[in-house]
Amino acid sequence: MEIITTHQRTDFDGLAAMVAAQKLYPAAIMVFPGKLANNVKEFMALYKDRIPVKRPREINKSRVNKVIMVDNNLPTRTGALIDLFEESEVEIIIYDHHQDEQIDDDQIIKSVGATTTILVDKLLAKKIEITPFEATLFALGIYEDTGGLIYKNTTSLDAQVVASLLESRANLEIVEEYIDHSLDxxxxxxxxxxxxxxxxxxxxxxxxxxxxxxxxxxxxxxxxxxxxxxxxxxxxxxxxxxxxxxxxxxxxxxxxxxxxxxxxxxxxxxxxxxxxxxxxxxxxxxxxxxxxxxxxxxxxxxxxxxxxxILVKDIMSTPVKTITADTTMKEADKIMLRNNWSGLVVCKDDELVGIISKRDIDKVRNYDLLHAPVKGYMSTNVITINPDASLKEVQEQIVEHDIGRLPVVNKEDDLVGIITRNDLLKLFYGTDDYLKNRQNLYGRSLVQVQEKRYDVTEELQIVDQSIIDLLKKAGRLADELGYNLYIVGGFVRDLLLERINLDLDLVVEGEGIEFAKTLAHKLNGDLDIYRDFGTAVVDLDNVKLDIATTRIEYYPYTASLPEVEPGSIQQDLFRRDFTINALAIQLNPTAFGQLVDYFNGKKDLEAGVIHLLHNFSLYDDPTRIFRAFRFASRYGYQFYEETERLIKQAIDLDTIEKLSPNRLFGKLKHGLQDENPTSFIRLLVKYDILVYFSDSLVWNQVKEKLVKQVDKIIGWAMKKEQNIEFTPWILYLMTLLEHFTKEEVEKFSKKFNLNSQLKSRIKTSLEIEQIITKLKQAERNSEVYYTLEGLKIEELLFILVKDFSLTEKISLFLEELKEVEIKVSGKDIIDLGYQPGPYFKQILKEVKRAKLDGKIDSTPEEHQFLEKCLQRR
Known part of the structure; x- marks a missing residue:
């Protein structure tokens, strides 16, 4: 974990420098080391939602591996964080202006008027966008430490940076409001x-x-x-x-x-x-x-x-979305998430009784109490305001009571609207700034959005003509019904890579289920409908069409299953994971074969990069981390720099722990079933994912060698003339777990609810060394047979993973010995006048042993050998 901090009694230069540093180190968490200066405290009361900063008690200091310290170069001024500077494993980077100039890898100290100047200068050099709100805060930091650019320590660089901040629409009224100067x-x-x-x-x-x-x-x-x-x-x-x-x-x-x-x-x-x-x-x-x-x-x-x-009534939101006191915390959380709100008004019989905030819900979430009604956790001391009040009164109420929203109540005590911090911010800094910083349903977009269209009818020629005809029929029907129809997902991605993928996922801008019903009827296909998800499947003999309405998805909490609402094709594509999967081909007759690309997915495919669409993607669905690994392994692609940073950040924040064991194991299985499981495993190792499956999982040179051997053995088995049916991914799993003890296998099997067959194969892998030793000592066919008898095909192949020199004996068993049967049975022994008993089994085994070793061959020879064995008994 990376953190950004400053000095105790944080002033505006410290605060502004922290915010600027986070734009350079976006994975880092800002942490106040102690108290705030009074003017900063007043500022944060209004802007806390725009500047998320934690306190030392809110972070796990044992997980911190990097500290970026700004406007301070003395650990003694970091309060509760001081012990981090004594850890040799913690990387320390310093930005400051309080001593002589020094610039190296871990210290950037310049003789300028404010530390904020140093960091903003770097932002400008890197052409990182600065919003009007950020420009205002940065100007505050510089003006405070330079006395409005008149103190002796002011440099030309301070003035140049301030000029750039003014070009970014810094609001000097806000700066003036918070700056504190002394008088002569x-x-x-x-x-x-x-x-x-x-x-x-x-x-x-x-x-x-x-x-x-x-x-x-x-x-x-x-x-x-x-x-x-x-x-x-x-x-x-x-x-x-x-x-x-x-x-x-x-x-x-x-x-x-x-x-x-x-x-x-x-x-x-x-x-x-x-x-x-x-x-x-x-x-x-x-x-x-x-x-x-x-x-x-x-x-x-x-x-x-x-x-x-402008009065409150001019900018308040109305009507007000309210909930009852009996609404569950979970449902309140969903409503806030869907509408990107941070609070809700609670009413009982049209009477205003409370406010529930996102912070209240987050606290309750930690105690598994989302099922509880809001009445037990809402704030009942509701501060309200009159519609004819001024914005100054709104600001005073918000700051004085440290609240994010004010219900607007008229003289008759009727709830007529609500005004929030964001309403003020939009007024102060403009709608553009508000929209740039507002988190949409998925999070901040990581891509530029611009619709591009390409003709891919030539690329479609690699697809079987019957499939093309089917897609054209579907497109014509969509046109008749007034819908836009697209094929999306893996089919499109792989088509551009000149691969055939027959996962036919269609999306409809309209009523997807109604379209599916009509299409199934027209093509005489079977229809399965899943109304909860707004999807349907049309089964046409050997072809299946998955049909859905274009939609927006909401994730109520990390790793949950999504809830959906209808949306446009752009919104439907943006809800997906990576740009290379956010491509669509339109199927309507007038636009058939047009590739629709809003997010430069085609360009990323050509460049061989995996690029997340939005910054909350991995928190909404941590399984996307595993999908990223699969695509990287399958296609040999690299991660886009910001995407890799977000993957690491999501892993560091333990989002994978939110996955149920079944989902987690399913993602491991999918990766081991993919085209390049060895590369997939290496990525699990590189990003420290194995620990989520078991603390006992280790990776070393021995395992690396064994996994390479699995690739070799699978190739060997596939080339054999005799058809050997086996499940390749199980070999990779057996390799990963081959060093486990029986107790660790039991624990692993219980955690992931493995079936008895898979559990048996893993257990056998623990005994494989003894089997190998015995097999090497086997000289006769019968010894080979009875060493390997009862082993499943994956277990036989795993012997070769461990020791490829035994291929001759394994081949002998698979191709010859395994098929050897004897005709004589217990009935023949009874016919010879013997009473049934346990010795029957041993006698018949001697006969089979003789046949395996070539001592007998025909059925008469089996009978003769059987009689001799009985006589020797």
Whole structure:
């Protein structure tokens, strides 16, 4: 596991540097080492959903193998994480700006104004996209540590990076809101004068504060004083007026926290400028001018210009999706997942009674209580807001109560809407930024989405004409019913690889089951319908058509089976695992043979890479890890860099443990049945997967040699003239487990519920060395026969895996000795006047032994030998 951390009492440079570092190390988890600075704490209260950071107690430190430390180079400042720096196995990488420049593999320290500058400079060099929200946070980090680019430690690189962040739409209003500056002596003196002059009025229900003071000469950064006054007073807007007596000028600065008050519009009346939340103007005045008179002038214009703007009712979501108090936590979780919500309103008889959040459900999930009703875990202290409230009031409520959503209730206590953190974020940073960061149903897309079409009618010529005719008939029927019809999956992938794959999976943009019914009737085929999944199978003698409605899939939790809803062909393809499997060929007559490629799957096939479609893919379904290994083994493909990182990350987070034993063993079996099981096993070894099957599984040079030998033996058996029926994958499994003890075999068999036949073969593999020793000592045919008698074909072949020098004896047994039978029986012994007894079996075995060794051949010879054996008894 990789983590990113900083110093205790984390400031904005520490926070911003952590977020920037995670874009460079996306597998790493951010961890706060201790307390946060007050302004950072306030910031995180609003933005915690956008910046997932853990505390030391929430991670397993024993699994950490890399620490990326930013804005700090002293382990003593990492609090509860300090012991990680004492572990020799833990790799430490440092980014900092607090000492002389040093750049090597594990320390990147530059003499710049902020650590955030170093990391953002790397992001820009790598052309990694920075969203407006991220740009704002990064600007916060740089501005705080450089005093708004005026501190002595500021460098040109700090300024260049800030310029790039402004191009990425950093919101300086937000930066200004959170930056904390200290004052010099002159500024402090003026600040005290202003503070003593407070005048408060109310305009159209909005609170406005004014402050005024005189100063002999100009004092810089009065906007900073205004910012501090703004912090100290809970008003909707304020105006600061300062008269400089040596120049007869009045500086007026306006700040607004309300969308209803546009200070730029007010001060523009006096020739000033700015924007709706911050503006200023410098007014030439007479020496005798009184500040009080100018204050009244400003307020007069303010009364005229103030008008209602955006209120809660303008941006709230309505109607509100509610659940009852008896809804289970599991069902609430499903609803949130489907709609990408982080909370739900709980009502009883139309009365608002609680809020249940995603965090509540995640806590309950750890205790296996998802079956419980939400009423036992919901928050009953529901904070609400009025539809006519301002956005400032919304922000204050969210920060004060640390909540993510506010139900909107009118004067009659009716629930009329809901407003969330995301509503505010969309307003502050724009819809584009919101959409870029919003997790869709599958997770963040890892691919560019652009529809491309290619004509593959020539490639289809390798497919049997009867199949092509069948697909054309299906396409014509789809056209008649007004549906778009596509063939998808392995058929398409393998067609582009010039392989034949007769898994015919059709998807319908429309009613898949209705289409299947009509097609089965038209072609006189048998029909099986699976309504829960929206699928059907049309059986046409030797050909089966699997038909489904194009759909979206929801995974209620990691490794669960999906729930489905209808969707478009693009959505249906995007729900799949890899780009090479997200290809479709349209079958409608006017577009027959057109390859539909939204995600560059054709290009990835040609390049020989396996590329995940979305970053939650392996969490939704960890079996995709095994599918990735199978495709890599089968085609000799490589993993796309980000795909390999996500595979490692999913394995590190133990997603495979979420699979049931039956599913887990099924994926092992599929891999061993595939075209290149040896390569598949090597991937299991490379990515440390074997441990999920058994702690006793080991891999070494001996096993590597044995697996190669399995390939050789399977080839040998396939070439023999005599038809030898066996199950190849069992040989690979026997090889993997050949060092097990009987107790370990029992444990493995019980865990994966193996059938008695498979369990028997594995147990025999444990005794194979003794069998080999005995077989080597066998000189006569009968000794060979009775050494191998009763062994299954896989067990015989496993002898050759262990010792190929015994091929002659194994071939002798398979081709000759195994077929030897004797005609005489117990009845013949009775006919000779002997009473039945246990010795019959031994006598008949002596006869067969003689025949195996060539001492007798015909039936009369068997009778004669039988009589001699009886006489010697």
């Amino acid at each position: 002596r002159k500024q402090q003196k003026l600040f005290n004068k202003l503070l003593d002059s407070l005048h408060q009025i109310s305009v159209k229900g909005l609170k406005i504060d004014t402050f005024q003071a005189e100063a002999k000469e100009y004092i810089p950064d009065i906007s900073l004083l205004t910012h501090k006054l703004n912090d100290l007073h809970n008003c909707d807007a304020l105006f600061v007026l300062v008269k400089f007596t040596n120049s007869n000028k009045i500086l007026v600065i306006g700040r607004s926290k309300s969308d209803n008050i546009n200070v730029a519009q007010i001060l523009n009346y006096f020739g000033g400028g700015g924007h709706n939340r911050a503006a200023s103007v410098t007014i030439e005045c007479e020496e005798s001018a009184e500040l009080l008179e100018w204050e009244q002038e400003v307020l007069k214009v303010a009364r005229e210009k103030i008008s209602p703007s």
